[in-house]
Amino acid sequence: MTNNATSTRETMGSMTSRLSMPYTLTAGKAMGTFLAELGAQRIIGSRCAACATVRVPAQDFCGDCGAETGELVAVPSTGELTGWTVTERGILAFVLLDGTDVPLLHRIVDTDVSSLVLGARVSARWAAEPAGNVMDITGFAIDAESTVGALAPTNELLAPIEQLAYRMELTYEHSYGHFYGSLFDSVKNDRRIRGIRCPSCRNVLLPPRGFCDVCFVPTKDWIDIPDTGTVQACSVVHIEFVGQRMTPPYVYAEIVLDGTATRLIHSVGGLSAEEARSGIVKPGSRVKAVWSDRATGSLADIEYFQVIDGSA
Amino acid sequence: MTNIAIVGTGQTAHARRRLDVSQAGLAREAVMEALADAGLTMADIDSVVVASGPAMFGAVNQPEKWLVDALGARFKPVVRVTSGGGTGLAGALAAMNQIKGGVAKRVLVVAYDKLSEGALQASISTLYDPFWGREFAVGIMGFSAAYWRARMDRLGHTEEAAAMVAVKNRANSMLNPKAHVKKEVTVEEVLASKPLCWPIKVLDVPPISDGACAVILAAEGDAEAITSTPAWIRGMAYYSEADNAAHRSMLQSEPLKIAAAKVYRASGVTNPRRQFDVAEVQEPYTCFELSYYEGLGLCPEGGAAELIASGATQMTGDIPVNPSGGCMGANPIGATALIRLAEAAMQVTGKAGAHQIQGAELGLVQAGGGWANLRGVAVVGSTKD
């Protein structure tokens, strides 16, 4: 995960946030078998034990009636085109493979769009190097000569592929909006922290926001806040994990800056993990911001907080 | 007001990694067990509530759209309620309202997570506001450890006291056939275990699990026809708290207290320690169980360490907490809250097997999630009132 605040004073428009997370997804027995068998250029479907519907890719459960699959069947790689759409990402199609009741969703390849007609005979095109996923069929192509195949019993099926590596990459442009925008513009350019006061309960809220969470009334007056405060709670992070943004060990801290009634989340630096655990930093410790050389318009403009004399 | 009962429960064999089923297959396994327990089929079910953790745990957005085939729920109402770790209880509450509100007679609640499939801490860390502290997040472990540290100073929730929770729940897990962590530990071992986010250490932390739980709810009249052992839901509530509201107390959970007060009032509970025979609480870390003792009124504020040390919350104590082993035996996050409810129902109907509390008639359930700001409570009993 990364956060890049790249905006300038003029825009303070949005902050880019990228979420990139790895997964190992489990396909289940029928789907796993379907994926494994594609590597051998065989297409596996399933027949519902209750309603006898034959569907491809093979499923553990019948979407029509909810019953469990009775048996897996070998399905021909030929069929007819029952629908298509041309998109920026290629041609997607419904292909009703011979002997099945439910079409397969896949791509059309090696075919001129103008030659597509409903009911056209098609056959599968196979990837040169199987990768163990559904793209081992690269797609289907018009194949007027193809003969109509029939379902066959399966024998000696390959072991199902149990897990597929997957990665989700999501990118966001989070708007600063007026309240974060005003705060982080001041942080970035003037090293000034600003909160906002609720006219009802009089509490100063940081980060500033449009409505007081408790009173549900619009907030009103901007208040300058010092860069000193009190640790409300802290812990010492040792664990390492995928996607972590800080390097352990570090002190996770929730800090109430002087004059505010809410929590700022940051780290307390300038001390070792052992020192942190020994009580040099603890609930009630006084801290002060150590400003960074960076001017990003984010909390990263504060390097960390350091413990100062005194206690709350 | 219509009384609602739990008429069937089911759980998967929870595991660190279930390679034999997809997310959808996992959910189905629990549903089939719950249907069998109730003697019903999907044709008898009017509506389905799916509850699971944050969708980013599993890379499938709105997973109920995929699960529907495995649930056999085509053309039925299917909706997903999600509320972090407490989502299973939030789902059960939605199901209760469907029945009481007259849109369904029998509702299936299925809760699951298949945590082996994703990067758990990275995923939960996105709970944090991208502008406000996400880079420091360690899932929920950073703030959970921080406020435990604060409770040590203010409420005496020592590392030793939390270690006793780990010892108790891990010992109880030995008796639970659904639990997948079967290893007893000692206080010394917990204290000496590796710090992950001090003061939280590795043995204060539950496993990462694949698992699902299903519960079937029905109304009075129908419920007794379905089963001779309905578990009556005497009260249920799920409250929230703005995550960064002014002067938010993280030492005691306000939404937990509000939810408990409401549910106790509804179920006639005035002395929880004495009236409850058993409690199932959702402890994402050992320190939370201590905090819940106080929030649920099982002991006074600052009394949790004494309560665990007294043995009262052991299987043999007067208020056994987590005879199932709690999250320490299995922690498929999205399912854990519903597992607590199912376990409490099993206790008050005498179906808990080796971890049965003899004669249990009134059970307490607690669950929650998010920034420790979503908190639910339920009471189940062997009788309607």
Added chain:
Amino acid sequence: MVAATSRNVAVVGSAQTQLKAAWSDRQHVDLISEAVARALLGTGLRIEDVDFVIDSGSDFLDGRSISNCGFLGAMGAHHKEESRVEEDGLWSALYGATKIASGSASVGLIVAYSKSSESDPNDYWTSLAEPFTQRPVGLDQNAVAGLFAQRYLTRFGVPASALRAVTHRAWAAADGNTFVDATLEMLQDEYWSQEIASPLRRSDMARPVDGAVAVLLASKDVARQIGGSPVWVTGMGSAIDQHFIAARDGATLPAAAAAASAAYRMAGASGASDFDIVEVSAGSTAGELMVLEALGMAEPGKAIDLYADGASPGLNPSGGALPADVVMASGLVRLHEVAAQLGGRSDHAPQGARRGLAHASGGLGMQNHCVITLETS
């Protein structure tokens, strides 16, 4: 079974922000709190009177997990009962109505929102598909809509050009709706006539926008105390179809029909003709025709006739979801629209309307459907 919800729950207030392509100068919380504050206006109710909040939003669109957690204050949910329904807000309204009908609460606030401008909406739609076979081949919402549109048009012999009338009518209505930024003039831009998933053009697809909507539901007693003209919930229903795109019919929406028939049964309605206003949320023009047919407003393949000049004044007076689709919230916007039109709070209400229907869809290719019917006394 007597439906406890029927005529025992009322919409007593509702509001939306303007729906626009990008609210780039405002955050989710700003949009949400505006909608909530405005929904309370004129009801005499204050946030303290609200017993619970049920909300709809998407972790995937918001870019944060358990995203309701961060928005509780803006929703007025602090120290209240709250739950997140991760589906269009009309399902949240259904939940809220059952909670009031059950007698366990008197006033509920229903909130739905999204800012799809902060991410690529295609990522949201694609992530709804099971990841093993449908995602890798390049399935997204446009492709599904194109595949289903081809099925529909060929089965019923409707030419693709006929769909222009659906777009035109929707955008013309939106042009007259001050809460939607879409105009007929915008539609002239060549961008909208690009073919995006044959046979569909971009203008055939629901256009993603940012916005928030809030609806206040109340018990009969509270609604009577407020006075004015409460709008009663008379019927509710929802139903889902199977997951795999290729396994669905594509040219009809049986799940929408099941949702509608459940709502009609509860409302004691004989069919779609009982309703003076019908506000639907569809993912595409062809999809809108299928929704109308599933609701029983036209025979299969005949819904296009509803778009003849001057026909069906009560059909999507707001413009519907095609010119302005707030993902996760379009159905609740429909409920707000129907309630505002029936309650005399809208400038685009058809004359003399007494009964209305709000429809929501969810999932890829409109897999899931919800219908709520309303009436004034």
